[in-house]
Amino acid sequence: MFLGTTSCRFDAYPTLLAKDGVVDVQTVDFSGETINLTGKWEFYWNEFLDPKGNSPEHKSYLSVGVPWFSQENEDGEEYPSFGxxxxRLTVILPNSDSNEEPFALSVPALHSAYKIFVNGELVAENGTTSTTQEFHRPSFHTKIIPLMVVSNKLDLVIHISNFSHKYAGIHGLIRLGKLQNIIHIWNVNFTMSWIIMIFMTFLAIYHALVFFINRSEKNALRMSFVYLGILILSSTLMETRILYNLLSDEFSIPLFRFSRIGFVLVLYFGGYIVLNMPQMRFFKRMLIFLKIYALIFLFVVMFTPVSHLADISFCFEILSGAFVILGLLSVSLALYFHRKESRLYFFSLLLAIIGGLIDILLIANPTFGYRPLGLVSLYLFIFPQTLGVTFGLVRVYKRSESLSKELYKRKEALEKKVKARTLELEKANRWKANFVSLISHDLRSPLNSVNQILDVIDFSFSETTAEEKKKFLEICKTGVTQSLRMLEQLLDVSRFDAFGTKLIQSQFCVNELLNEIIESVEPLATLKGIRIQKETPIQAEIIADRTLIGEVFKNILTNSIKYSYLNSEVWIGLSYKGKWLSVEIRDRGLGMSEEQIHRLTGEETIKSLPGTAGERGTGLGLQLCNNILEAHFGKLRIKSVLGVGSSFEISLSKSTKSVLLVDDSGNFRSDLAEVMRRNQWIVIEAGNGEEALSHLSRITPSLIITDLHMPGMNGISLIHEWEGRRHTNQKIPIILISSDAPLSGGDKFLEEEGLETIVSAYLSKMYKAEDLCQQIESILE
Structure with a gap:
């Protein structure tokens, strides 16, 4: 379509210019060529010459293809538009015989009414010519005029009157050639004009549909109006003047007004798109001026009397150039700030402006032999915008397709999670059913130790010294105290529910916890003569549930003492291994086979073997340890040799990079938490603001991520509450997330809430968990 409508081409024989009202075309091969009748014609101002008479002695000459109002007479004065x-032009034709195909003229709209005489005979009339405005009737039809020439000389006389248009006289170019060639050119132009109009109609509908498909693409709706304006301009201003040719002369002035409406549509909606690109306050103000200007222009076009319409509308068209310059500045700044599609808009607008300047030059100098670009310059500007809107639609489609796939994947993941949650519920129920056994397992060892010491005291009470009695009583008191503390911790049954083990995390020193655990099992070790050797060269701090991790240490240390030989040794070591903190407990005792290890760490309840001193157990200790370590994303490794002993290695994350994740959506929270844990974050989860504040009373995380909308205490209230409670030195980065948040921007409400300096970022939950985690880490960096 672009190539077919390109009118910037080299015209045949550009050097055949009329001089002093005469043009000699005897050398032209009209069998395949047509020529434009350009150059200097005779011109007689305010006179209608007798077409059969001779030319008067007083002659003026005027260039055709240029309106007479832009040219000067012999006195140096410009002709007015109205008059x-x-x-008059004499054309010397090649010699021909009567059997040759006749010549024809292709006549564009000559502004704005005319009569054409050939060799003294009237051959065409358009509108009503008159010496006064009262009787003048404009017409903008285009015509093909066959010429029955009987000689090799053509005397062409044209009477033109104009009282309705700024551009007066022979503004277009009259083409001369053989009838069939003229008809062929006419058909090509006529066909291409219809193709352009159909194409513009299609594009207008297409952009309107894009907007209705995706209401966020407001530029698509604006482009729909731009194409509607171009459709109006194409149907009224192109050489074929399709609407004018379809309707009678009574519609000339209404169609003239209609064409200016098309200009207003293109100016306003095209300018709105361009001026809005850099998103700067100055250009947004200019949009207000553009709207006012367009409305005034529209009012002028619709209601100005015909006598003033041409001059006033011409002034508005010239002033519109200011918005074109503003548009170029706007897209230049958008290009500088790397706005979306700014490069495409910049070069397209620049080419359109260059095309317009070339048109002005060619219209002023029609003898160059080139035809103006016309609407082609406008196409250079509008097509990139269509491409931009189309690419935007493609991106929306791909995004929708991606979201559909993501929803399907999440549906599958949700089904898997439901199954997993069901298994966890069953597992939790099993834990609750065996909770009494767990309590008895953990309480039996220290109470048995106390019982055995009391038996010793009772058996040899009279032989035991007061110092030894006091020592034994202190051991018994310590054992009972530890048992009561353990009972108080373990009786919190609510910590084992359908969602696994609830963690109350805090930052603590592992060395101090190990000392407490060793002290609590000391009575049991003393009775068997077992020495506990500790090798902890480092001071390690971790973030975890101190009570539950202590249960793991105690359980494994108790088992090591239980299955160690009398008067042997239990060794405890603390070290760093890569990203993990390793706590290793080794004993010299019965040991285990691979099958026993597999059964002990599995979920099946088994009967525990008695210890080296006949101690009994439930077989649930290692299962409890695995459950607790899984909740901490820790690991338990067991190595054992029958008859030699066993080694238990507990691996915990040494990272203190912690995040408090607050969200009432369990699925979203668990997905994001899992990704962050893979990135070495220690994640503390909370389902609402109150639970989050409870965590913050025990631990100060490295980061807080909170949902905006939550039942009860929402994200804004949580942040305000925390800011009121925190100490001066407890400055924690806070990231606010929401499913309502746009993919970029949209955080102006933070200023209203006074949180613009507190909240580091406001992010959308529509991102994948991996992408959201990456954004969070980039913000913190």
Whole structure:
């Protein structure tokens, strides 16, 4: 379509210019060529010459293809737009016989009414010519005029009157050639004009549909109006003047007004798109001026009397160039700030402006032999915008397709999670059913130790010294105290529910916890003569549930003592291994086979073997340890040799990079938490603001991520509450997330809440968990 409508081409024989009202075309091969009748014609201002008479002695010459109002007479004065006159040209034709195909003229709209005489005979009339405005009737039809020439000389006289248009006289170019060639050119132009109009109609509908498909693409709706304006301009201003040719002369002035409406549509909606690109306050103010200007222009076009319409609308068209310059500045700044599609808009607008300047030059100098670009310059500007809107639609489609796939994957993941949650519920129920056994397992060892010491005291009470009695009583008191503390911790049954083990995390020193655990099992070790050797060269701090991790240490240390030989040794070591903190407990005792290890760490309840001193157990200790370590994303490794002993290695994350994740959506929270844990974050989860504040009373995380909308205490209230409670030195980065948040921007409400300096970022939950985690880490960096 672009190539077919390109009118910037080299015209045949550009050097055959009329001089002093005469043009000699005897050398032209009209069998395949047509020529434009350009150059200097005779011109008689405010005169209608007798077409059969000779030319008067007083002659003026005027260039055709250029309106007479832009040219000067012999006195150096410019002709006014309104008036009448006569053009005259003598064409010397090649010798021909009567059997040759006749010549024809292709006549564009000559502004704005005319009569054409050939060799003194009237051959065409358009509108009503008159010496006064009262009787003048404009017409903008285009015509093909066959010429029955009987000689090799053509005397062409044209009477033109104009009282309705700024551009007066022979503004277009009259083409001369053989009838079939003229008809062929006419058909090509006529066909291409219809193709352009159909194409513009299609594009207008297409952009309107894009907007209705995706209401966020407001530029698509604006482009729909731009194409509607171009459709109006194409149907009224192109050489074929399709609407004018379809309707009678009574519609000339309404169609003239209609064409200016098309200009207003293109100016306003095209300018709105361009001026809005850099998103700067100055250009947004200019949009207000553009709207006012367009409305005034529209009012002028619709209601100004015909006598003033041409001059006033011409002034508005010239002033519109200011918005074109503003548009170029706007897209230049958008290009500088790397706005979306700014490069495409910049070069397209620049090419359109260059095309417009070339048109002005060619219209002023029609003898160059080139035809103006016309609407082609406008196409250079609008097509990139269509591409931009289309690419935006493609991106929306791909995004929708991606979201559909993501929803399907999440549906599958949700089904898997439901199954997993069901298994966890069953597992939790099993834990609750065996909770009494767990309590008895953990309480039996220290109470048995106390019982055995009391038996010793009772058996040899009279032989035991007061110092030894006091020592034994202190051991018994310590054992009972530890048992009561353990009972108080373990009786919190609510910590084992359908969602696994609830963690109350805090930052603590592992060395101190190990000392407490060793102290609590000391009575049991003393009775068997077992020495506990500790090798902890480092001071390690971790973030975890101190009570539950202590249960793991105690359980494994108790088992090591239980299955160690009398008068042997239990070794405890603390070290760093890569990203993990390793706590290793080794004993010299019965040991285990691979099958026993597999059964002990599995979920099946088994009967525990008695210890080296006949101690009994439930077999649930290692299962409890695995459950607790899984909740901490820790690991338990067991190595054992029958008859030699066993080694238990507990691996915990040494990272203190912690995040408090607050969200009432369990699925979203668990997905994001899992990704962050893979990135070495220690994640503390909370389902609402109150639970989050409870965590913050025990631990100060490295980061707080909170949902905006939550039942009860929402994200804004949580942040305000925390800011009121925190100490001066407890400055924690806070990231706010929401499913309502746009993919970029949209955080102006933070200023209203006074949180713009507190909240580091406001992010959308529509991102994948991996992408959201990456954004969070980039913000913190």
């Amino acid at each position: 009448f006159g006569t053009y």
